[in-house]
Amino acid sequence: PIGGLLVGCDENRxxxxxxxxxxxxxxxxxxRRIRDEHLSGDKQNDINAFSDELISEKLDEDAIFERACKTISEVTNADSAIFWQYNKGFGFLFPKFFHFREGNIRHHASDKSMIFPEKDGFLTEMLKQNEVRAVENIIDHSQLSPTSAKTFSELHYRNVLVTPVKMGNTLSGLLIANKTDSDRQFSVWELHKAGEIVDRIRQVVRGVRTVKEANLQLKQLSRIFELGHEIKLDLAQEDILNRIVRSVRKGLGWNDVAILVKDELGASLQVSAKAGFSRPHNTGIDLTNSMALAAFETFLEKCQGLGNGYFYRTPEQVQPGVEAPGKSGMSGEPWKDEDLVIFPLETRGDLYGFLMVADPVNRLRPTQENISPLEYYANQSAVAIANMVLYEQLKASQQRYRSLAETMSLGLITCDLEDKVLYVNPAVRELLGKENRELIGMPLGDLFTPKSAQELQEMRETLLATESDAHTRVENLELEIVSVKADKIPVSTFAFPLFERRERSGYFLIINDLRVIKRLERMKADFNSMIVHDLRSPMNVIQGFIELIRNRVVGEINIEQEELLDIAKENVKKVLTLVDNFLIASKLDVGKFNIDPKLDEINTLIEKQVDNHRVLLKNKQITIEKDLDANLPLLFFDSLRIEQVLNNLFSNALKFTPEKGKVFVSTRLEKRNIEDNERFFARISVRDTGVGIPAHQIASIFEKYEQADENQSFNVRGTGLGLSICKEIVDLHGGEIWVESSQKDGSDFIFTLPIESSIEKIVN
Known part of the structure; x- marks a missing residue:
C-alpha cells in the first residue's frame, strides 16, 4: 500500500x-497514477540503462549479479546489497557478491556465512511466495532461525528488502538490500523498482544461460569429435578407454567415472578404465573385482530409466508418517552419495559393456542436458571397443593369412588393376629364382611365355569384368612361367579378384608347379604303354592260334571244342578291349589323345554295331528296336572313336538288360540356342530295360573307375573306364553325353554330335 482514503457519511448508514x-x-x-508518477523520473532511466548495459556489454552470469547488487543498492538507497547464491546440491545460501554504499562500513561476510532455507521457516515462506518483500527489524522476526539471525546480525541487517531470484522453478539465489538505520524503511516504489530490476535480470540471465549451455554443448561435442580423432586403431584398448574416462570427467564434470567391459566369454564385466570411485558403494557393485554380467543386469532392474541408460536412486530414509518421495521429478534434485548413472556401451545390437558415472561437480541429479553428452560418450566408447575388437580380429586374420602365404608350398602373387605385381610369397621367388625387389612392380605378363601372357590377359578380363563379383573364379588354367634360367615351367593357376572397400583393386594368382606332376604323368603313360604292349602282343598270338584252330587249319574239331574256343575268343577280345581302354586312359591323362574327324554317316556306324552284337542278342534273346532318322546329314567325326563309344554303350545295354528284354537305339536331329546362335546336333540314344541307376550315382557315372550298383545285381565287374573314355571322346567332338535313368525302368544313355553348317570348316 502507498496510502489510503478515508470516507464518511452524515447519515447513519x-x-x-x-x-x-x-x-x-x-x-x-x-x-497506479501515483506509482507511475513516482517511477517516471531518473530512477526509471537508471533501470533502463542497467538493462541496456547487461545486454550490450555481454556480461556473464556472475558479472550480471554483481552489477545487480550495485544497481539495487543505488536505486533503493540501501546501505548494502548482497547476492546470496543458492547451492542446490547441498541446500544452502552463501554470499557471492557484495555492494556497500560509499562511506558505509563493510561488515564481515564470507562464503562461510551460510544460511539454510529449508531449516528456516521465514526464508522458506519467502521463497514460496516468490515476490519482493520489505521486512522491518528482520533479526527480531519470530520465524527466523537462530543460525540465520546470527548471520544477519553479523551483517548488521535491520530493515531489508528480500528479492528471490528464480529461473523458471529453479532458485538461483536471494538479493537482499539492507538499511541499517531503523527509521529508514523501503518504500513501495523501491520495492517495485527492485522487482523490475530482478525481472530484467531474469530475462538477460535466461539468454546468457541459453548461450552458455549451447556453447557448453558445442564444446562437449567438439571434445567428443576431437576424442574420435585421437582414438587410433594402433592404440591399446586400455589407453583408448582411459582417454574417454578423462574426457568425461573433465568435460562433463563427473568426479567418478568407470568403463566396464565384457570379457571374451561375455559372462562377466571387468573394469577397464576408472577415475574416482575411491570409496566403496553400498549398492553391492564392487569395482575392484570382476562382476557376473547376469548379476549386474539384475542390479539394473532396480534402476529407473534415464534416456537409453539407467539411474540408481539412493533409497530414501522415510520418517514414520511422512510420505516417501516419488521417482518422478528426479531432474535437478540434490545428488545423494549412493546415486549412480549407467549407460550401456552398445552398437549394432551388440553389448560391449557399461559406462558408469557418479558424484557430479554440481551435486545435482542429472537433467536432459547432462544425459545427452553422456550418451554420446557411451556411443563413442561402444564404437571404439567394437572397432578395437574388429581391428584385433583383422590383425589376427592378417597374421594368419600372411603366415599361411609365407609358408605354403603353392605360389601366391597379388596384382593391382594395372597388372603390376604387389606381392609374391617365398614359393614364387624360389620357383623363379628371383629376389623380391626384382619382382615387385613388374608387369605380371613378363613372368610368363608370350602365349601364356595372352591367356593371362583373357583371365584378367574375366576377373575384372563389370558383372564379376567376389565369387568369380578362374580355375585350373595351365600356363608356362619363365624362370631366371629361361626354363619354361608348367604351372596350374587359380585366380580370383581382390576387393578393397567393396571396390575391385586387383586380383590374386595361386600357382602350382606342375613339373613333378607332369614327370609322373609321363612315367605313368610310358609304363602303361609298356604294359599294354607286353599284354597285347601275347594276346594277339593267342587270338591268332584260336582262329587257326576254329577254322580247322590244324585239323577237325567237334562242336563242344568249337564252343570252348568261342568262349576263349570272347574273353581274349575282352582283354584286348581292356588293354585298349587303359591305353586310351593313359593318353587322356597326359593330353596325348587325339581324334581324326572326317565326314561320315552315323546311322551306318550304328547298324554295324548292331550286327557286331548279334551273337549276344541271340544268346540272351534280347530284341533290339531301331528308330534311325534317315534325314540326318553327314557328320564330321572320328568313326573309330565314335565306334568305341557305341560299342561301349551297346555292350553295357546288353549286359544289364535281362533275358528276353529289349534295347532301343534311335537318332534324330536336335536344334539348340547357344549364346544367341542357332546350332544343330545329331542326338544318339541307347536305352536298355535293366534295373536302372540309383539317383545318387548318376552325377559320378562318367568319372574314372566309377561303377553303378546295377553291376552288382548282374554279377558284372568292370574297370569303370568305359564311360569316362566315352565322355572324353564326345567332349573332343564338341558334343555332350549324359544319362537319364530311374531304378527298375532302365537307363537311357544319350550323346550328341554337332552338325557343321560351314562347308569351309568341313573341307578344311
Whole structure:
C-alpha cells in the first residue's frame, strides 16, 4: 500500500456493495497514477540503462549479479546489497557478491556465512511466495532461525528488502538490500523498482544461460569429435578407454567415472578404465573385482530409466508418517552419495559393456542436458571397443593369412588393376629364382611365355569384368612361367579378384608347379604303354592260334571244342578291349589323345554295331528296336572313336538288360540356342530295360573307375573306364553325353554330335 482514503457519511448508514466497488476502482486508478508518477523520473532511466548495459556489454552470469547488487543498492538507497547464491546440491545460501554504499562500513561476510532455507521457516515462506518483500527489524522476526539471525546480525541487517531470484522453478539465489538505520524503511516504489530490476535480470540471465549451455554443448561435442580423432586403431584398448574416462570427467564434470567391459566369454564385466570411485558403494557393485554380467543386469532392474541408460536412486530414509518421495521429478534434485548413472556401451545390437558415472561437480541429479553428452560418450566408447575388437580380429586374420602365404608350398602373387605385381610369397621367388625387389612392380605378363601372357590377359578380363563379383573364379588354367634360367615351367593357376572397400583393386594368382606332376604323368603313360604292349602282343598270338584252330587249319574239331574256343575268343577280345581302354586312359591323362574327324554317316556306324552284337542278342534273346532318322546329314567325326563309344554303350545295354528284354537305339536331329546362335546336333540314344541307376550315382557315372550298383545285381565287374573314355571322346567332338535313368525302368544313355553348317570348316 502507498496510502489510503478515508470516507464518511452524515447519515447513519453503511456503504452498499456498489459504492464500495466504485471506491475500489477509483483507488486502484489513483494508486497506479501515483506509482507511475513516482517511477517516471531518473530512477526509471537508471533501470533502463542497467538493462541496456547487461545486454550490450555481454556480461556473464556472475558479472550480471554483481552489477545487480550495485544497481539495487543505488536505486533503493540501501546501505548494502548482497547476492546470496543458492547451492542446490547441498541446500544452502552463501554470499557471492557484495555492494556497500560509499562511506558505509563493510561488515564481515564470507562464503562461510551460510544460511539454510529449508531449516528456516521465514526464508522458506519467502521463497514460496516468490515476490519482493520489505521486512522491518528482520533479526527480531519470530520465524527466523537462530543460525540465520546470527548471520544477519553479523551483517548488521535491520530493515531489508528480500528479492528471490528464480529461473523458471529453479532458485538461483536471494538479493537482499539492507538499511541499517531503523527509521529508514523501503518504500513501495523501491520495492517495485527492485522487482523490475530482478525481472530484467531474469530475462538477460535466461539468454546468457541459453548461450552458455549451447556453447557448453558445442564444446562437449567438439571434445567428443576431437576424442574420435585421437582414438587410433594402433592404440591399446586400455589407453583408448582411459582417454574417454578423462574426457568425461573433465568435460562433463563427473568426479567418478568407470568403463566396464565384457570379457571374451561375455559372462562377466571387468573394469577397464576408472577415475574416482575411491570409496566403496553400498549398492553391492564392487569395482575392484570382476562382476557376473547376469548379476549386474539384475542390479539394473532396480534402476529407473534415464534416456537409453539407467539411474540408481539412493533409497530414501522415510520418517514414520511422512510420505516417501516419488521417482518422478528426479531432474535437478540434490545428488545423494549412493546415486549412480549407467549407460550401456552398445552398437549394432551388440553389448560391449557399461559406462558408469557418479558424484557430479554440481551435486545435482542429472537433467536432459547432462544425459545427452553422456550418451554420446557411451556411443563413442561402444564404437571404439567394437572397432578395437574388429581391428584385433583383422590383425589376427592378417597374421594368419600372411603366415599361411609365407609358408605354403603353392605360389601366391597379388596384382593391382594395372597388372603390376604387389606381392609374391617365398614359393614364387624360389620357383623363379628371383629376389623380391626384382619382382615387385613388374608387369605380371613378363613372368610368363608370350602365349601364356595372352591367356593371362583373357583371365584378367574375366576377373575384372563389370558383372564379376567376389565369387568369380578362374580355375585350373595351365600356363608356362619363365624362370631366371629361361626354363619354361608348367604351372596350374587359380585366380580370383581382390576387393578393397567393396571396390575391385586387383586380383590374386595361386600357382602350382606342375613339373613333378607332369614327370609322373609321363612315367605313368610310358609304363602303361609298356604294359599294354607286353599284354597285347601275347594276346594277339593267342587270338591268332584260336582262329587257326576254329577254322580247322590244324585239323577237325567237334562242336563242344568249337564252343570252348568261342568262349576263349570272347574273353581274349575282352582283354584286348581292356588293354585298349587303359591305353586310351593313359593318353587322356597326359593330353596325348587325339581324334581324326572326317565326314561320315552315323546311322551306318550304328547298324554295324548292331550286327557286331548279334551273337549276344541271340544268346540272351534280347530284341533290339531301331528308330534311325534317315534325314540326318553327314557328320564330321572320328568313326573309330565314335565306334568305341557305341560299342561301349551297346555292350553295357546288353549286359544289364535281362533275358528276353529289349534295347532301343534311335537318332534324330536336335536344334539348340547357344549364346544367341542357332546350332544343330545329331542326338544318339541307347536305352536298355535293366534295373536302372540309383539317383545318387548318376552325377559320378562318367568319372574314372566309377561303377553303378546295377553291376552288382548282374554279377558284372568292370574297370569303370568305359564311360569316362566315352565322355572324353564326345567332349573332343564338341558334343555332350549324359544319362537319364530311374531304378527298375532302365537307363537311357544319350550323346550328341554337332552338325557343321560351314562347308569351309568341313573341307578344311
Amino acid at each position: 453503511q456503504l452498499d456493495a456498489q459504492e464500495l466497488h466504485f471506491l475500489n476502482e477509483v483507488l486502484g486508478y489513483l494508486g
